[in-house]
Amino acid sequence: MNRISQLDSLRGIAVLGLLLLNSYYFALFETGYVRPQVPVLSDQIIQYLNLLLLDSRFRTLFCMLFGAALVIQFSKRNNIESLKPRLIAIGIIGILHSIFVWPGDILLSYGIAGFLALSYLNANNQRVLHHGIALFFLSCTLLLLLSFTSTDEMISRQSAQFELLVTSAPSDLPSLLIHNVAMTAIMLLMLPILTLWNALGLMLIGMYCFKKQIFTLGLNKAHLTLTISAIFILSATSIALETIDGQKYAGINEALVWVNALFGALLVTHLNAKISFGRVLLMPVQAVGKVALTCYLMQSFIMICYFVWLNPQARASYNRIDYVELAFVGIALQLLLAPLYTRYFTHGPFEYVLKHLSLKIAQRHKD
Known part of the structure; x- marks a missing residue:
């Protein structure tokens, strides 16, 4: 079965977009970006752009594409049992990634x-x-309810809590491993409470979208109108809540962002299917999509090296614009290197690892 170019480009968009949003959490995993006591103008602009265009969109799209991939693999093999070794291999890579590199693993x-x-x-x-x-x-709904139980206060960069957070952040390999193990344990605790159901729901929606050819043909007129209307209403509501009192309504806003992200991912899917004049321009993005696993893992490895060893002072000094600039450098490098790599190799390094680990697990299961 030939690769579907629309899925490759969507996968590339998703993995590149993840870098934009994850960059804050590579620096400080517990909090992400901590604003100055008096926010600079660029911070406020980027915050609103995140709410309108970026927050959770790419993770949502990536998850939907994972569901589509399950349908594709099942259509090739017509055997559910044959899909399990690959899922086990993905889980193994994920837990290793979480412990040894970055606990924000998906x-x-x-x-x-x-x-x-x-x-x-x-x-x-x-x-x-x-x-x-x-x-x-x-x-x-669970996310919203959990937000009401939180007693955390928003901290600023001038607070004692932030200073403690920065000084206790990992600064060498042993402290990084200790930190990652602790954070991974917390993430595993949250998995059956919240994360698992969000991922499963989005995967099923992705499976449906693939079966109905939405990834390749786009939305029909009625669904497109509904999607655009929902994005407009949800975005306007999020902006209003952020403007009135971002801290007070943070939990409500995060739940709204999750819903908005689904409609945003559907709109990106539609535009990717319908806009043909930019197909040549999307070829580097498609190349990234072909080696998405490698790009995703290398993003976190390089960024963790940057914030832990190369420039740890950035945790305390970077504004949002600095994180965005750093992410765009990473995006540009991936768009440059991925087409060169895929010209000579069929699989990315970690795609190769995933393939052979899956085969070994399948063989052990047979034995």
């Missing part, structure tokens, strides 16, 4: 959610869609 949750999604591969489209939507909105 692969482990994808591997576990993927196991649950396997039972839907033979289900009818309506069941897949309805369960996907229900699980997704359940996760948004």
Whole structure:
């Protein structure tokens, strides 16, 4: 089965976009970006742009594409059991990535959610869609409820809490490993409470979208109108809440952002399917999509090296614009190197590792 260029370009968009949003958490995983006591203008502009265009969109799109990939693999093999070794391998890579590099890993949750999604591969489209939507909105509701239980106060860069956070941040390999193990344990605790259901819901929606050819043909007129309207209403609401009192309404806003991200991912999917005049320009993005696993893992490895060893002072001094500039440098390098790599190699280094680890797991299962 030939690769689907629309999926490659969407996968490339998703993995490049993840770098824009993850860059804050590579520096300080516990809090992400901490604003100055008096925010600079560029901070405020980027914050609003994040709310309108970026927050959670790329993670949502990536998760939907994972669901589509399950359908593609099942259509090749027509055997659910044959898909399990790959999911186990993804989970193994994810837990290693989380412990040794960065605990914000998404692969482990994808591997576990993927196991649950396997039972839907033979289900009818309506069941897949309805369960996907229900699980997704359940996760948004759980996120909202969890926000009401939080007693954390928003800190500023001039606070004692921030100074303690920066001074206790990992500065060498042993402290990085200790930090990552502790954070990974917390992320694993959150998995059955929240993260798993969000990932599973989005995967099922992605499976439905692939079966209905939305990834390749786009949305119909009615669904496109609904999507654009929802984005407009949700974005306006988020901006209003942020303007009135961003700290007070942070939990509500985060839940709204999750919902908005789904509609945003659908709009990106539609535009990617419909806009043909930019297809040549998307070729470097497609190349990134072909080696998305390698790009994703290398992003975190390089960024962690940067913030832990090369420029740890950046944790305390970078404004949002600095993180954006750093992310754009990373994006540009991936757009430059991925086409060169894929010209000579079929699989990325970590795609190769995933393939052979999956084969070894499958062989052990047979034995």
